[in-house]
Amino acid sequence: MEQDYRNCYEEHIDMLSDEFVEMLVVDGCFIIELFRKSAQVPIVDDPVIHKSWMRTTLINDLLLPENQLPWMVVECLFNLTQDTTAGNNYPLSLSLPVLTLRYFKESTLGMDPKVNGTFVNKHLLDFIKNSLLGSYAVKNEFDRSSWSPIPSATNLKKAGVIFRCGKKDDMLNIIYKNNVMKIPPIRIHVNGESLFRNVIAYEQCEPIGISKFTSYAVVLENLIKCEDDVELLTESGIIVNSSGCDIPLLMSNLTSDVRVYNFSYSKLYKKVNAHYLHPFTRFLAPYRRIVEDPLSFFNFAYAVVAVTLFTFIQTIISILTYQRPV
Known part of the structure; x- marks a missing residue:
């Protein structure tokens, strides 16, 4: 399995086997514990969970492309540390995708991101991207x-x-x-x-x-x-x-x-x-502006009524003053 994890990285990881595995385990366990604790009622004296600035910093760091940990590593550690006797005990009963989305949900760009089972996730950033894509x-x-x-x-x-x-x-x-x-x-x-x-x-x-x-x-x-x-x-x-x-x-x-x-x-x-x-769109553009602006529309309507009324009065006067030739 170690070689599979190494293959997830594009560059060669110049670390001994024990060092490499230790790095994956420590980072993976930190992420899992962070997600699980965040799903519970926050402890007041816990600076990692309680401090808003710490949460912002952690989210930024966790989603940096260069900081990504293979999803299969996190998933493997999550399954190994999951309490199988928890039953429906919240939040221990939540799956890794649900826990992950709950942690990042208020910090994503979408209003209602959902777990997307269409793709196999490569890492946390890939998971967030896929959850935002939706049916798209x-x-x-x-x-x-x-x-x-x-x-x-x-x-x-x-x-x-x-x-x-x-x-x-x-x-x-x-x-x-x-x-x-x-x-x-x-x-x-x-x-x-x-x-x-x-x-x-x-x-x-x-x-x-x-x-x-x-x-x-x-x-x-x-x-x-x-x-x-x-x-x-x-x-x-x-x-x-x-x-x-x-x-x-x-x-x-x-x-x-x-x-x-x-x-x-x-x-x-x-x-x-x-x-x-x-x-035709360009032709109608000036008239749309008139209709959308209440003051311009009032002035335009007033001018139309005034011109129409003036023309009508002028026509009546012309009719009344008209003299039939003898």
């Missing part, structure tokens, strides 16, 4: 052709696109149909940028495939260019900012110097751009 994990539709960025959320709204909140358990499943874009809600928290960066970095290191999270980050970066975009998506229930960070800057930083292989939203982009660039 099995969707491999993409267009290899080139794609152009879409306008920001506020510009799309001016073009008649309506933003609505999608299903919260399907984070990456963005849908565009009949000028309505449904985006599942995303929670931006203290660990948000770190988690986003780690998942994207992990995707960049994987064999060339569909960069689903990287593609998702590109969509958010295109839609969110300023605070007006953030406000629009927040009002739609799509963004929940619990960190108070500068979201436009965050999204811009996430996608800088990142390559996207097989962009997974290219078909959606083509539909959105086709609507936005259509001549």
Whole structure:
């Protein structure tokens, strides 16, 4: 089994057998004990569990790509240390995937991540990524052709696109149909940028495939260019900012110097751009702004009524003063 664990690492591990096994056991047992204790009522004098800053630091460290421990190691140790006499005694009866998700649940980007049994998990970061993918994990539709960025959320709204909140358990499943874009809600928290960066970095290191999270980050970066975009998506229930960070800057930083292989939203982009660039859409844009702005709409309606009334009065006067030629 030791060789199987060594094969999980890309680089050669220059450690003696005993040292290597000891490292795996110590790290694995720490993770398991952390998850189990966190599922219980926290002990006040336990700095690892009780201190919020410690929890934030631990989550950041546990999800760094370079700190990953093979999932099979954690799973093996978990099974060896599980109390088989616990029965339904909470939390000893919880499985490793459920315990893991409970620990990270409030620190993930998704609103309702679930244990995803579609893939075999490689490590903790891979587990979190798979839990956020939801049903999107099995969707491999993409267009290899080139794609152009879409306008920001506020510009799309001016073009008649309506933003609505999608299903919260399907984070990456963005849908565009009949000028309505449904985006599942995303929670931006203290660990948000770190988690986003780690998942994207992990995707960049994987064999060339569909960069689903990287593609998702590109969509958010295109839609969110300023605070007006953030406000629009927040009002739609799509963004929940619990960190108070500068979201436009965050999204811009996430996608800088990142390559996207097989962009997974290219078909959606083509539909959105086709609507936005259509001549009829551009023709209606000024009138949409008038209707959306109450003051502009009032002034416009007042002007229409005034002109109509003036024309009507002028017509009546012309009729009354008309003299039939003798």
